[in-house]
Every structure is written in structure tokens, then in C-alpha cells.
Amino acid sequence: MKLLPILAAVFIAVVLQATLARYMVGGRWVFDLVVVGVVFAALQQGAVAGMLAGTIGGLLQDSLSGGILGVAGLTKTITGYVTGGLGTRFVVVKPYARAVIVAGATLVNRAMTIGLDGILHQGWPAVSSVAILGETAANAVAGLAVFWAAAALPGVLARGRFRRRSSWSRRQW
């Protein structure tokens, strides 16, 4: 398990989330890119990596949001572990299939967050099903883009290397 890619994925996800959330404060569009980062780490490197990514990402999210420290940490740790476990049991390779896992993880994470929120505030929060579906769709699209880019990147790099090598051979000839 490589720690650096996990940290990078989570850090980029948190920074992107906070940056984009700045333009969508009103709450009409909800998304959680940290879930995408956690699922990415979990599917790439397994359950433990997903769990660590969830813990780090969730705690960062909690500390930046000013809420109760540990709520997002707990939900994302479980989300990362479950996703990583699923990823190792069922080999999921295609980007669209992984995007479906992102959608599922988003729903599970949201359900746990609402549940914890209800317990801590001793009352159920106002929940909009449209917002939850919107978040699921937005995360799935973001996940599709991330996994598609991750799948395409090695090929693009190899083609680039091949092109440079063949151009060099022609010059020698």
C-alpha cells in the first residue's frame, strides 16, 4: 500500500471540494468530491487504503467545516473500507462500473451522515431527496471522469514515449 498517492488523492479532493463549494454555497447543487477521492483510493489500493483515505479526508472535512470533529471521519472510514472490500472481492475495472460504486458509496455515506446527525442533534434534519439524488449523480459523473482519466493516462504516456522514440530513430537514420 502506497501512502503518498492516498494522501494526494484525498488532499486534492478536499481542496477541490472546498474551492468548488465556494461557488455553490446556497446548497442548490450538492456534491462530495471527498467521497470520490476515498472510493478512488479504495478501488486502486484496497480496503485498508480506503479506510485510511476515509479517515484522513473525513477528519480534514470536519475540521474545515467547523462541525463536530469525527462525523465525516467515521462515515468516510466505513465507506472507504466497504468500498475497498467490494473492490477486492468483485474485480471492477471499467470506469462506468466504478462510477456506479461511487454513486452507491455516496448514498451510503449520506445515509450514515443523516443518521449520525439525527442522533447527535436529537432530531432528524431537513432532508431533500432531490439534493441527495443530485449529489449522487454529481459524484458519479466526477467519479467517471476520474476513473476514465486514470485508465487513459498510462496509454497516453506510453504513446507519447513511443512517438518521441520513433522520432529520435528517424533522426539517427
Next chain:
Amino acid sequence: MLRRPLALLVAICLVHVLLISSQVQSRSGMPVLESVAFGALARVQGAVAGLADAVRSTWSQYFALRGVERDNAALRQRVLELEGQLQAERARASSARALEEALRLQQETTVRTLAARVIAGNPAPGAMTVTIDRGERDGVAPDMAVIAGGGVVGRILGRPAAHWARVQLLIGRDAGAGAVLEASGRGGFLAGGYGDGLYRLELVSPLTPVTVGEKVVTSGQDGLYPRGYALGTVERVEGEGRDRVILVRPGVDFSHIEIVLVVLALPPDPDGSARVPVRPVAPDRGRRRP
């Protein structure tokens, strides 16, 4: 094979539960982890927000509307300042109406504000806070009111970092303000946290007449927001009598907040004594103003 990761998961979850429990029991001060993460990441957020703004402004100023956008931004800034002054004037006028509170009038006449740029939203979806690029060194203190052109945005949440502070938006859960219906002068409590983006005006007597379009302003009785600042307008009234629900449309467009003004004065305590910021106001050391 699965046993060790599972044990690790249980251990991590246990730590989280203990962490949550400790905060639910007592939430005084800012935890160390929160303080470090907020301080460090706010710096990154400031840089990323600056980069994003630079890309956006390059596009809008040089490709989309060359030159016009720049003038527009300057004018928007000026309008914001003037609206801030207007609100201060309104606060003064409101204070004048309450002549019986002559002692408080003296404390509310001078309102200094500090312009701040919103550099990040909240990374947790649904949580209504934003981060601004002004902090303790700029004279920002906990609970200071934050306003924009349309009215009250929220208040400074928790202790600010050196150059950054978190603002709790008034539309968020657990947020609220003492409010007054401008026409009747009757008071109530304005509460946020509803999914439809509207406030609810609570604790208003069922006998008080409420008309759609009526302005709602801060009462200054909550010890947070100065008196007379705009909160919104009555959107609609549902039900009657004790079951009456007054829905208020926020004066601020929360879906797009770029620049806000921090009111550099804490309202007096309910007993009338003046509140002092945590630290004295430091002089501006040439930091970029939005």
C-alpha cells in the same frame, strides 16, 4: 486475512466515536487538530482561490468582456461599500426610533467594517459556512457580524486563525438572529436551516399583522447582530393563529457570495455593557484588499 483490517476498522471507528463524544459533552475552544488543519488548509485555499480568481478574471477581462468587467468589479465594490454605509445609516435610524434606549444609542452610532474575500466554501455538503481571508490579525473576533450588500450574511464562527476566519451563514442549521418586522416594530426570532433556503420568523405574536413583502431587520437583542441590519423580506405566510408560519426570503444571495464586510464591533451585552474583541485591531500591513 480480513481479520486485521477489520480490527483496524473497529479501532479507528472507536477513536472517532470517542472523539465525537468528547465534543458533544463540551465544545469549548478550538481543538488542536482543527486549529492546525484550518490554519494550514486555509493558506492553500487562499492560494487556490486566488488562482481560480486569476483564471476566471483573465477569461472574463481579456476574452469575454475586455475592460468592462474591471470597471464593473470596481463599481460592485463601491456599491457594496455604499450599501454597507446605507445599512449603518439604517441601523442608526432604527436606533433613533428607540429613544428609550438612549444609553445603547451611544454605543451603536459608529460601525466600522472590514472588507473580506470569500476564499472557500464548506467541504462538508450541507454545512453552511464559508472561509474568508481576514482573521485575528485584522481585528476579526468571534461572533462579529458579517454583512453583504443585501443584508446580514452571518457571524464569525469560533476563534479565527491569524488571517482566516470561518463564517456561519444565517441560512445554516443552528443559525438564527433576533429580528423585527420593520412596519410593525414587533420582534421575533429568525431561524435558518430549512431545505428551501428561506428563513422562518418564529416567536411572533399571532395577533401581529404580517404583510408579504414587509422588511425584516435585526433587533440587536440577541447579543450578536447590531440593530437595524436587513435580514430579508416576508415571502409568504402560511396558516393562521398559533400555527402561522412566516417565511422570509434572505436579502443576501447565498448562492454567490464573493466579498463581505465584517462589522468590527461586537454588539453590547444584554445588560448594556460593551463587549471587547479578543485582540485589539492591528493596523493593515498592506495585505491585498479585495
